[in-house]
């Protein structure tokens with residue numbers, strides 16, 4: 001691939017997003033690292049560039065439509081075109097029985113996971129529709145949404161989170177050369193706060209979480225990052241959801 005190809009990773013400061021940024025940079029992409037913390041974002045960029053990759057940081061809070069619009073305005077101004085985007089920013093509140101979930105937790109998950117992804121996808125599609133189709137596959141761009149196994153099946157104590165991860169993709173854009181697959185990770189050892197809290201005496205321990213997966217382990221951020229890289233290289237996957245879940249959804 002050409003060194004100029006740009007991939008925006010929304011929520012790339014920690015966990016899956018950070019690992020994905022590092023892997024794509026190794027594969028020759030310029031990655032735009034984003035998140036709410038400039039200081040932490042700069043550190044991710046420093047690591048990538050120290051390892052010979054190309055990266056830059058731009059702040060974003062996906063709960064603000066203005067902030068998302070400013071980020072996406074910056075991309076064509078600075079990089080010319082947006083070849084790919086990974087909508088990875090997301091959060092979950094504590095694992096709780098449905099009736100005990102505080103309403104404000106539901107609002108937070110709705111704003112980040114659902115509305116945040118909606119704002120990002122709208123900006124990405126508007127931008128990609130203006131771009132020329134490229135290569136034999138006629139791609140204008142790829143937008144990958146980070147869903148979850150909770151977006152495909154029920155997960156105990158995670159019903160409100162699950163509802164925010166069921167958002168589907170828009171096949172309408174296949175003919176326009178915009179590919180929109182999604183990834184549904186299982187339990188991933190990303191350091192995500194709600195999981196760490198659970199492992200330390202919450203809804204389920206690390207061992208119980210591992211045992212839910214037929215492969216009997218929790219996934220790694222690298223497992224998911226490799227799926228992103230695969231989707232970006234593929235020319236015949238759109239509108240589908242790739243499970244990266246150790247077999248959990250096939251049980």
Ligand SMILES: NC(=O)c1ccc[n+]([C@@H]2O[C@H](COP(=O)([O-])OP(=O)(O)OC[C@H]3O[C@@H](n4cnc5c(N)ncnc54)[C@H](OP(=O)(O)O)[C@@H]3O)[C@@H](O)[C@H]2O)c1
Pocket residue numbers: 010011012013014015016017034035036037060061062063088089090091092112146147148149184185186187188189190191192193195
């Ligand atoms: N870990 C799992 O088991 C698992 C399983 C299935 C799906 N997922 C999904 O995978 C994605 C990445 O999660 P992760 O496990 O890597 O956890 P993580 O380390 O907590 O990553 C979440 C990322 O989203 C960013 N983010 C949160 N709220 C944001 C906001 N308002 N604006 C901009 N960025 C925001 C965070 O940045 P800040 O540092 O600014 O908070 C962070 O970089 C999420 O969408 C999650 O739902 C995770």
